[in-house]
Amino acid sequence: MSVLAMPRLSFAPRGWATPLVAGSFLLMAATGVAMFFHVETGAMKGLHEWAGWALLAGAGVHLWLNRRALGAYLRRPLAAGIMGLGVVLTAGGMLVPEPQGGPAATVEAVLGAVERAPVAVLAELSGKDVPAVIAALEGAGLAGAGPDSTVDGLAGGDRGQAFAGLAAVLAPAAH
Numbered sequence: 001m002s003v004l005a006m007p008r009l010s011f012a013p014r015g016w017a018t019p020l021v022a023g024s025f026l027l028m029a030a031t032g033v034a035m036f037f038h039v040e041t042g043a044m045k046g047l048h049e050w051a052g053w054a055l056l057a058g059a060g061v062h063l064w065l066n067r068r069a070l071g072a073y074l075r076r077p078l079a080a081g082i083m084g085l086g087v088v089l090t091a092g093g094m095l096v097p098e099p100q101g102g103p104a105a106t107v108e109a110v111l112g113a114v115e116r117a118p119v120a121v122l123a124e125l126s127g128k129d130v131p132a133v134i135a136a137l138e139g140a141g142l143a144g145a146g147p148d149s150t151v152d153g154l155a156g157g158d159r160g161q162a163f164a165g166l167a168a169v170l171a172p173a174a175h
Contacts (some may be wrong), residue, residue, distance in 0.1 A: 013061045020058030027051040115152040115162050119145055126169050133169050140168035 015046065031048040062071055073079040114125070123133045132148050137145045142154040142165045151169075155162035 006072060013065055017058050017061040020054055021062050024051045024054035024058060034110070062072045100120055114153075114166060116150050118148050118150060120147045122151070122169050136168040136171070137165050 028048060028051045031044050031051065035046060035048065054160070074083065114122070117125070117134050117139070121131055123130045128131060134145045136151075137143075137151070137154060141161065142151065145154055151162050151165045155165060
């Protein structure tokens with residue numbers, strides 16, 4: 001096939017906006033359903049987040065190109081109600097704070113308690129002896145640990161360093 005016979009690629013919005021919406025929607029739907037059922041792979045969250053940006057870009061262009069049809073839909077009570085409900089739910093989800101004691105608060109409380117637990121307690125939680133926990137902390141860059149030390153104290157308030165230390169301590173022992 002000669003170069004002259006090859007189809008021309010078009011970068012006009014009508015050529016890519018709808019396929020981008022369809023492709024990113026499929027990716028978001030698949031990853032969203034999997035995440036809903038807590039079936040996640042290492043790349044799933046990132047794929048879901050980036051597909052959201054692709055969907056946003058494609059949908060924005062698609063809606064702009066089809067603004068007359070969108071206007072016609074908005075004049076229909078059922079369609080306007082469905083779209084309005086979407087706006088209300090979106091605003092509610094973004095503006096209404098999570099209730100006190102919700103899942104995020106529980107996770108934060110548990111993590112805080114583990115970060116403030118002495119190394120001896122971390123040894124019990126991890127099923128390792130105190131010297132193994134101290135070695136794991138030192139391997140994660142938290143030097144100077146003793147049986148009464150805490151991950152929070154060793155990390156000096158650096159949450160990333162504290163998480164690295166906890167990950168090292170709570171990792172399964174090599175057999």
